[in-house]
Amino acid sequence: MPILEKETATDRDRQVLPKVPVPPLKQTLDTYLKCVQHLVKEEQFKKTKAIVEKFGAPGGVGEVLQKKLLERRDKTTNWVYDYWLEDMYLNNRLALPVNSSPVMVFPKQTFRDHKDALRFAGRLIRGVLDYKALIDARALPVDFARGQLAGTPLCMEQYYRLFTSYRYPGLKTDTLKVQMNVASSAPEHIIVACKNQFFVLDVVANSKQLNETEILSQLEKIWKMAENAEERFPPFGILTSDGRTEWAQARDALTKDQTNKDSLALIESCLCVVCLDEPSGLGPSDTNRALLMLHGGGREKNGANRWYDKSMQFVVGMDGICGVVCEHSAFEGIVLVQCSEYVMKYITGSPSKMARASSIRELPPPRRLLWKCNSHMQGLLAASGDRLQRLVNNLDMDVFNFKVYGKEFIKNQKMSPDAFIQVALQLAFYKCGGRLVSTYESASIRRFQDGRVDNIRSATPEALAFVKSMTDERATFTDSEKIKRLRDAINAQTNYTIAAITGMAIDNHLLGLLRMAQELNMEKPEIFCDVTYLTSNQFILSTSQVPTTVEMFCCYGPVVPNGYGACYNPQSDHIIFCVSSFWETTETSSAVFVKALNEGLLEIRDLCNRGNTAATKLACSSQSAGQPHKSGK
């Protein structure tokens, strides 16, 4: 994300960004039909077309709902925000690890001993506090759009939720609470998790923030306190890794006791969680580090040394496996990257401030959080642990660093790197399954007030035509036909991207129409009961570009049981892909997908190269054809 040196968020706040638009109804319905036609059977499509036409007919239900949506747009800052938040996150009952929370994986660190690791953690905490001070002062440089339609300022609201949000589990739906306008003098604390115990680390003493040396000395006290096995409480953090309804029920049981209530209140009001992890016993490959960030390795490893409801959890493993786990409902991966990169640069870039902080204050030791546990609670802890273990055993992850080329090669073909990668993902999927499926690519709509994301439906008809030409066993397509199809697929993808980032995609709009019908207590319109609509919202391929400028990568799990998660980080000469799926489904395999992706990327490169050679030859021969023949005679 680009950073403009001078302008800050305070300046930007004065400029008001436009509101997210409501696209024209006909445009959305036409696009919807175009997006699904080639993904469903012909008979089914006929039915869907009739249903959609009825919905969009003059004087029909669609018009009524559209009018109401336009009114909602006038009355609210962002008409889709709450609808989207509930649909995407809060109503989802699945466990946060793997299914919802993305992670950043840091490069493997080398720690000689636990003291080294604590020094790293102390530095990290200081970096976090520095970053938070920038946020609090509204002094963060404003982000500006890059890539397609570059140059527009982007909404910064997501940053203000990094350290102020907490996702409360609910029986039917969760609640995202954001503490606004917290007085800067308010006491601030971090929760440190160590050996499944939770400690309150106050970061302010006598109105002055702790320096790095003081933080380290507090972390050392925590380390010692956690070592005392006799004082250890059961691993309560594991409850937060459970399904949201199960955790809500457990939380209700927990809060019957005042001690537990007090501990929860301290966790829920902290700035962030810092998890000091035990050595995992696994080799530090990219894939293993990704797995450990996503689920902590289950209850036998660090799965309970977490508090998943909290937006930001920084993980420092004693074996050097480090990263960030993020509860997703408050902000997108791009904001997570900005914060993670700042902290990483702080740790590696600036010289340690330890030497300068000669005086260290005598501080009271951090407090261990206390819990009351009865046999009912023991049962709940065991059940949560079992369910986490199933998730751990189920996750099939493959981090693939494609080193043959990166963004530069693609730009040299005069193609959008993102669109190119999306088309390559479609090719990989087709190679594995012989069909295309509903695909999600997140598109930022931060050009608008409170903008989050909409969906680029990457399984376009043009992509299907291209992948068919590439996989046709009868070899009926010439290179020039394949290249034309590749360009068509990339143009279609790029055009959808531009529509999405300018608020003209269809997913948010259709959701808005559905929610409006519910608000008006109307019978659910047929368009939303249609099989096509339901399957088109099962994102078997869930993709996202999360680029970084510092060595680290983002990953997440699939969003449906028979799906793939594919997060990618395009760099100038390589691309990191994090492919995830579930072992329990025989339909998917991350290794098979990665193999197909590698093959496809090489085939597309070869195709482009052959096309370039042919074009050069053609240009040369037409040049020489135009020149008078030199003759010795």
Ligand code: COA
């Ligand atoms: N020829 C040459 N270069 C081109 C090109 C072409 N035809 N088309 C684009 N490029 C260049 C761009 O100028 C840009 O250059 P830069 O690296 O100097 O900035 C670069 O290629 C990348 O552009 P592109 O690949 O088209 O993608 P993008 O940066 O516009 O990204 C999205 C597209 C959809 C990923 C982006 O708009 C977005 O929404 N990102 C946020 C995703 C998100 O929210 N992720 C987190 C979810 S949790």
